[in-house]
Amino acid sequence: MPAPPRAEAWLGLVLARGLGPKRMAALEAAFGSPVEWADASDKQLADAGLDDKLIRALRQPDPELMQRCLDWLAHERHFLVTRDDPLFPPLLKRIPDPPAALFAIGDPGCLVHPQLAIVGSRNATPGGLNHARSFAATLSRAGFVISSGLAAGVDGAAHQGCLDAGGRTIAVAGTGLDQVYPARHRKLAHEIADNGLLVSLFPPGTGPLAGNFPARNRIISGMSLGTLVIEAGLRSGSLITARLANEQGRDVFAVPGSVHNPQARGCHRLIRDGAKLVETAEEVAEELAPLARQLAEDIEHLLSPSAAKESVLPLDEPDQSPHIEQDPEYRRLLDAVGFDPTPVDEIIQRSRLTPAAVSSMLLMLELDGRVSAHAGGRYSRNA
Numbered sequence: 001m002p003a004p005p006r007a008e009a010w011l012g013l014v015l016a017r018g019l020g021p022k023r024m025a026a027l028e029a030a031f032g033s034p035v036e037w038a039d040a041s042d043k044q045l046a047d048a049g050l051d052d053k054l055i056r057a058l059r060q061p062d063p064e065l066m067q068r069c070l071d072w073l074a075h076e077r078h079f080l081v082t083r084d085d086p087l088f089p090p091l092l093k094r095i096p097d098p099p100a101a102l103f104a105i106g107d108p109g110c111l112v113h114p115q116l117a118i119v120g121s122r123n124a125t126p127g128g129l130n131h132a133r134s135f136a137a138t139l140s141r142a143g144f145v146i147s148s149g150l151a152a153g154v155d156g157a158a159h160q161g162c163l164d165a166g167g168r169t170i171a172v173a174g175t176g177l178d179q180v181y182p183a184r185h186r187k188l189a190h191e192i193a194d195n196g197l198l199v200s201l202f203p204p205g206t207g208p209l210a211g212n213f214p215a216r217n218r219i220i221s222g223m224s225l226g227t228l229v230i231e232a233g234l235r236s237g238s239l240i241t242a243r244l245a246n247e248q249g250r251d252v253f254a255v256p257g258s259v260h261n262p263q264a265r266g267c268h269r270l271i272r273d274g275a276k277l278v279e280t281a282e283e284v285a286e287e288l289a290p291l292a293r294q295l296a297e298d299i300e301h302l303l304s305p306s307a308a309k310e311s312v313l314p315l316d317e318p319d320q321s322p323h324i325e326q327d328p329e330y331r332r333l334l335d336a337v338g339f340d341p342t343p344v345d346e347i348i349q350r351s352r353l354t355p356a357a358v359s360s361m362l363l364m365l366e367l368d369g370r371v372s373a374h375a376g377g378r379y380s381r382n383a
Helices: 007-015 021-031 034-039 042-047 052-059 063-073 108-112 126-141 154-164 183-195 212-223 237-247 262-272 281-302 328-336 344-351 355-367
Strands: 078-082 101-106 115-120 145-148 169-173 196-200 226-230 251-255 371-374 378-381
Touching: 007 034, 007 052, 007 063, 007 078, 007 101, 021 034, 021 042, 042 052, 063 078, 078 108, 101 108, 101 183, 108 169, 108 196, 108 355, 115 126, 115 154, 115 212, 115 237, 126 145, 126 154, 126 226, 126 281, 145 154, 145 212, 154 169, 154 183, 169 183, 169 212, 183 196, 212 237, 226 237, 226 262, 226 281, 237 251, 237 262, 251 262, 251 281, 328 344, 328 355, 344 355, 344 378, 355 371
Parallel strands: 115 145, 115 226, 145 169, 169 196, 226 251
Antiparallel strands: 078 101, 101 196, 371 378
16 A cells, blocks of 8 residues: 555654644644645744754654654555544544544544543453453444553453454554554454554554553543543553543543452542443443434544545545445445455455545445444445
């Protein structure tokens, strides 16, 4: 797959040290889109609030790191989902400091479905792990994409419970996506890439640095309608995710536990501080249903034909017309989807469209009720 249009300009923003949310906002205010820095003069960049050091960082990124990113993006299932892409998580755009772009492996269409974050202790009890699997399975069947951090304990159990139920899950990594942390989740990560999405803020080659995980948590909460905490000690990183969710105006849910279980104390503190006590997954689904319906309407607008044309993912994104019936690309794609569940790779091969185009178009067809998604990254035609 060719690199996204202007990939180097977007990567320049991602790789430039010191380019925080205020300067990103200043670039956006000055040029309409932060990526337009590439066409600006040094004086224009200085007028937008960038100092000489930061301008040099943009103009002269580490050549080895830049090439590593471009080589990584050459893989057909590797993506750079940028802030002006219609597949960028719509809720993440609304936080005060959204990232410039996300590295991703798998199906980027997952990013615009209603998401629920499930997080908790790395040292969860057997009961906590069972809760994570059960809640994830039920909520995925209710139509939510389950997001978590690929960590040991509750995170991994939530991902697995979702997959076992035939749902889609997003793992937000605290490393570059050329490695898996913890290593024990290598098989799980491959399964997620085949049935959902792996996402990271960090370029290939980034190891598991302690300072990266709070930033990872901000993405988990920022993409999601709400965050559900299942077992957390008083010093758990899950409490950071819950705090970030609260600051971002998102719902926080917590499952209570035994007063004798130290892994329940963090949940009890969250409940005392205003988190919603829940005992069943159905309670979470009922609470979030109105928000999910509103988000689905917003997504349909975001993925309108005019918006889809602005996607930076593929160089050859298909030109979409307002009516699916009249669009030859959509007709070709529908012809490639069987009435029995068909693997995405086979749909891509039959339709001769790019993976990114197929992902975006399948999502539109799913929202329109013309196709249904199944476990294993397969789709079937409804009519």
